[in-house]
Amino acid sequence: MNVILISAAGIGVLLALAFLFLFRTAMSGTRREALPGDLENIFAPSRYKPMERLLDPADHEFLAAQPSYSRRMGRRFRANRIAVFRGYARCLGKDFSRVSGALKALMIHASVDRSALAGLLLKQRMLFSYTMMSLEVKLALHSFGFSAPAVDVRELVGALDAMCAQLRALAVVAEPSVA
Secondary structure, eight states: OHHHHHHHHHHHHHHHHHHHHHHHHHHHSOOOOSSOSOSTTSOOGGGGTTHHHHTOHHHHHHHHTSTTOOHHHHHHHHHHHHHHHHHHHHHHHHHHHHHHHHHHHHHHHOSSOOHHHHHHHHHHHHHHHHHHHHHHHHHHHHHTTOOOOOOOHHHHHHHHHHHHHHHHHHHHHHOTTTO
């Protein structure tokens, strides 16, 4: 009986300390400004141009045609390409989060109601998340040796670029003195 009470009290103290640590970390964190200072350069679509060719099967076919080709070399080549592609996808996700965060901040500080934009932003978030999840499934299958996934990166980058255009337009409307 005493062991149970002592262990429960110990767990309670540990949970309280963990909560206190998380609370202090959240409260003492550096505050980010509501909007990035440079809205023109918040997103650069040209940064993701190499993604279009990273999973191209022509590169693997060229490698396989070389006399010193081995299956191990092919697996390593595929794994490296997938790792680089995933890195680009992570950066794309971070850019999406940054742009949608800036849009949310502008909507909050706007003098007029932007509820329609909030719905559109939610729809874009869900569509982007679905596309990124399906991309991860395709990459996982490709890493096991299935054919290279047909990934249209231009669609994802185009959607993010359209969001950036909305962000710039909303920023001009919200702060006409900047233009």
